[in-house]
Amino acid sequence: MPELAEVEFIRRRWDPGLGRPIERIRWHPRARVFRGADAADLSAALTGARLLDSAARGKQIRFRTDRGHLGIHLGMTGNLTAESPGYLPGRHDHLVLETGPAVLVFTDPRLFGRIRWSPGAADPPWWTSLPEPPHTPGFTFAHFQSLLHRFRRAPLKAVLLRQEAFAGVGNWMADEILWRAAIHPARRPADLSGAESRTLFRALRFVCRRALETIGRDFRDPPRTWLFPHRWEDGGRCPRTGAPLVRETIGGRTTCWSPGRQPPP
DNA sequence: TCCTATGTTGTATG
DNA sequence: ACATACAACATAGG
Numbered sequence: 375m376p377e378l379a380e381v382e383f384i385r386r387r388w389d390p391g392l393g394r395p396i397e398r399i400r401w402h403p404r405a406r407v408f409r410g411a412d413a414a415d416l417s418a419a420l421t422g423a424r425l426l427d428s429a430a431r432g433k434q435i436r437f438r439t440d441r442g443h444l445g446i447h448l449g450m451t452g453n454l455t456a457e458s459p460g461y462l463p464g465r466h467d468h469l470v471l472e473t474g475p476a477v478l479v480f481t482d483p484r485l486f487g488r489i490r491w492s493p494g495a496a497d498p499p500w501w502t503s504l505p506e507p508p509h510t511p512g513f514t515f516a517h518f519q520s521l522l523h524r525f526r527r528a529p530l531k532a533v534l535l536r537q538e539a540f541a542g543v544g545n546w547m548a549d550e551i552l553w554r555a556a557i558h559p560a561r562r563p564a565d566l567s568g569a570e571s572r573t574l575f576r577a578l579r580f581v582c583r584r585a586l587e588t589i590g591r592d593f594r595d596p597p598r599t600w601l602f603p604h605r606w607e608d609g610g611r612c613p614r615t616g617a618p619l620v621r622e623t624i625g626g627r628t629t630c631w632s633p634g635r636q637p638p639p
Numbered sequence: 640t641c642c643t644a645t646g647t648t649g650t651a652t653g
Numbered sequence: 654a655c656a657t658a659c660a661a662c663a664t665a666g667g
Binding site: 376377380433447448449450451452484486487488535537544545546547627628 | 643644645646647
């Protein structure tokens with residue numbers, strides 16, 4: 375489920391547990407989500423620790439504690455919830471932090487998500503190495519052009535999904551951006567005109583910013599004027615042209631596009 | 640039974 | 654070394 379704005383929304387679900395010590399931690403140390411993390415260290419450090427604040431960048435979430443940094447990636451099916459005291463962990467709850475007022479749960483049936491732990495006060499590399507997200511002022515058109523040049527031979531659908539370039543953009547956002555820009559997802563950066571590059575840049579920033587304002591704030595769906603509510607509908611139609619939408623695999627992912635509006639290469 | 644799924648990563652190939 | 658393409662990961666639901 376989670377892309378840029380969903381991640382931002384889900385991050386805040388653990389707010390009820392901020393500022394209070396973690397009295398107990400329940401977890402499955404051998405779960406795949408802990409791959410690459412020092413599991414024993416994580417468990418020992420988090421017991422008695424205090425969550426101070428959190429932030430999201432792209433699809434990565436970071437919780438700062440008084441003992442180190444907890445990193446959470448939701449993968450495809452990961453989720454965070456805050457439950458009432460006495461909550462009993464379910465089958466897919468891999469990390470449960472019990473604070474006084476709230477039980478903080480990380481759940482993930484498909485185990486594509488990931489939990490990291492870095493002791494100490496310094497920002498860990500997995501956080502500092504994240505790129506500038508597309509909705510920020512620092513993400514300039516010149517920067518965008520350099521990214522297009524770097525990935526000039528790949529289908530735009532695949533290009534927009536590169537997290538080291540467009541942090542937070544996922545499958546539905548990439549389709550939304552290309553649909554808004556009226557550019558076919560199989561087109562390649564090298565073949566774009568200057569005007570098309572500019573249009574794509576604007577669509578990228580618009581979709582990222584507006585998604586954060588709607589989904590990111592209160593999980594409200596984007597309006598019917600977006601591709602979003604139509605893309606998985608049976609017999610879904612383009613909100614601009616009224617023509618039936620096409621679904622096919624492009625760039626390795628199921629892709630929805632509007633024929634007529636987005637002419638194939 | 641077979642297909643799909645809002646993601647990342649390892650591996651092969653150019 | 655870098656860019657590109659694709660299978661693999663694990664589970665649930667239609």
